[in-house]
Amino acid sequence: MQRITITIEDDLLAEIDAAAEARGYQNRSEIIRDLARAGLQQSAEDVAPSGQCVAALVYVYDHAARDLSKRLVQSFHGHHDLSLATLHVHLDDDRCMEVTALKGASGEVRHLAEHVIAERGVRYGRVVMIPTGSDKKPKTRKHGHRHD
DSSP states (O other): OOOOOOOOOHHHHHHHHHHHHHHTOSSHHHHHHHHHHHHHHHHHHTOOOSSEEEEEEEEEEETTSTTHHHHHHHHHHHTTTTEEEEEEEEOSSSEEEEEEEEEEEHHHHHHHHHHHHHSTTEEEEEEEEEEOSOOSOOOBOTTSOBOO
16 A cells, blocks of 8 residues: 545545544545545446547536636637537636536547546536447438538
8 A cells, every 4th residue: 555645625625524424434544545446436437438429517616726717718629629518607706617518529528528627726527428329420401400
């Protein structure tokens, strides 16, 4: 077993301590190991099959975090072909939530979502991916418009 040092916000550590006490953990290390295992297991279960998908990326972030808004915009502009729309919600004086609809190749969608969630200042993030079952490009319908 290795010993590591991590930095955790005070509010998050308070939540971890409260959960540890409620669940009967003897120390922080035990609950953090279990939470890490659960997160890794969930990530493995959430892996979408290859092919095309649609996804909802939900994340909460500190809008005052240095250059975070700029980095997020750059990420989405760099993947404009995947991003369909974004809903922005002001939660309080410090936090915003965004929900972004994505569509494209599963690997590319997952890569973008994981990149956004990993940004410093993003406090929570989750992506829900739904396979579309199609590797084909959308075709034009007879009534003159496409269904993407």
